[in-house]
Amino acid sequence: xxxxxxxxxxxxxxxxxxxxxxxxxxxxxxxxxxxxxxxxxxxxxxxxxxxxxxxxxxxxxxxxxxxxxxxxxxxxxxxxxxxxxxxxxxxxxxxxxxxxxxxxxxxxxxxxxxxxxxxxxxxxxxxxxxxxxxxxxxxxxxxxxxxxxxxxxxxxxxxxxxxxxxxxxxxxxxxxxxxxxxxxxxxxxxxxxxxxxxxxxxxxxxxxxxxxxxxxxxxxxxxxxxxxxxxxxxxx
Numbered sequence: 001x002x003x004x005x006x007x008x009x010x011x012x013x014x015x016x017x018x019x020x021x022x023x024x025x026x027x028x029x030x031x032x033x034x035x036x037x038x039x040x041x042x043x044x045x046x047x048x049x050x051x052x053x054x055x056x057x058x059x060x061x062x063x064x065x066x067x068x069x070x071x072x073x074x075x076x077x078x079x080x081x082x083x084x085x086x087x088x089x090x091x092x093x094x095x096x097x098x099x100x101x102x103x104x105x106x107x108x109x110x111x112x113x114x115x116x117x118x119x120x121x122x123x124x125x126x127x128x129x130x131x132x133x134x135x136x137x138x139x140x141x142x143x144x145x146x147x148x149x150x151x152x153x154x155x156x157x158x159x160x161x162x163x164x165x166x167x168x169x170x171x172x173x174x175x176x177x178x179x180x181x182x183x184x185x186x187x188x189x190x191x192x193x194x195x196x197x198x199x200x201x202x203x204x205x206x207x208x209x210x211x212x213x214x215x216x217x218x219x220x221x222x223x224x225x226x227x228x229x230x231x232x233x234x235x236x
Contacts, residue, residue, distance in 0.1 A: 034178035036134055037169060038187040042194045044163035047155070050202050054156030056149060062119030063126075063143070067136075067165050070127025075172035088232035090129050094138035094225030097145075098218045111148035118143050123161075130165055131172070135228055137162075141221050 122143035130136025140161060144154055173179065208216065 031178070031183060033134055034173060034180075034183045035186045035190070037166060037173055038179075038184065039190050039194060040134065040162070041166045041170070042191055044159060044166055046195055046199075047159040047202075048163050050199075051152060051156035051159050054152045055160040056114070056153050056157045058114050059119060059144065059147075059157050060160060062114065062116045063123035063140070063161055064164060066120035066123035067127035067130075067161070068168065070124040070129070071131050071165065071168055071172070073124075074128045074131030075175075084232045084235040086129050086133050087135055087228040087235075090125070090133075090135050090138050091225040091228030091232065093142065094221050094228070097138075097142045098222040098225065112146040114147060115143075127165060130162075131169055133228075135224075136165060138221055138224050138228070145218070145221070 122139045126136035126139035128136075129139060137158075140158055144157065147154075149157070
C-alpha cells in the first residue's frame with residue numbers, strides 16, 4: 001500500500017493493482033478490488049490537492065471520453081472478461097513500451113504531441129483495465145510518457161484523470177453490491193497509510209531531476225508490467 005501511495009504521489013502512476021493480489025490471499029479477488037477502490041480514491045484526493053491546477057487540459061479532453069467508454073465496457077462485461085487475460089495483455093504492452101521508449105530517451109528523440117487517437121485508444125484500455133483489475137495506470141502512462149511533459153504537469157494530469165476514473169467506478173461497484181460493511185471496514189484500516197505514501201512520493205519527486213524522473217517512471221511502469229504478468233500466470 002505504501003508503494004502504491006509513493007508511486008501515486010511521486011510519479012502519478014499509482015500502482016493500485018499491487019494491493020489486490022496481497023489481499024486476494026485472504027479474500028476473493030473481487031472483494032479485494034472492492035476494498036482497494038475507496039483507498040485508491042483517497043490517494044487520488046491527496047494527490048489532487050498537491051497538484052491542483054497542474055494538469056494538461058488537452059490530454060484530459062481526449063482521455064476522459066475514452067476512459068468512460070472503457071469503464072462502461074468493463075461494467076457491462078464484468079462477468080464475461082477474465083481479469084487474468086486483461087492483466088497479461090496490459091503487462092506485456094507495458095514492458096514492450098518501456099523497452100522501446102527507453103531507447104528513444106537515450107537517443108534524445110523529440111517529444112511527441114498529444115494525439116486524440118492515441119489518447120482515446122489508450123484511455124479506453126485504461127478505463128477498462130482499471131474497472132476489471134485496477135490496472136489502468138500502464139495504458140495511461142503509455143500515452144503520456146512519450147510527450148515528455150513537465151513532471152508536475154504529468155503527475156497532475158494522471159492524478160486528475162484517475163480521480164475522475166475511480167469516482168466513476170464507484171457507481172457500478174456499488175450497483176454490483178461490492179461495498180459491504182466488511183469491505184468498507186478493511187478500507188478504513190488501510191486509510192492511514194494513504195497520506196504517508198503519497199506525501200513520501202511528493203517529496204521524492206521534488207528532489208530528482210526531470211531525466212531521473214522519467215527513468216523512475218519507466219521503472220515503475222516496467223515493475224507494474226512484470227507484476228501484472230506474474231498475477232496473470234499465478235491465476236492460471
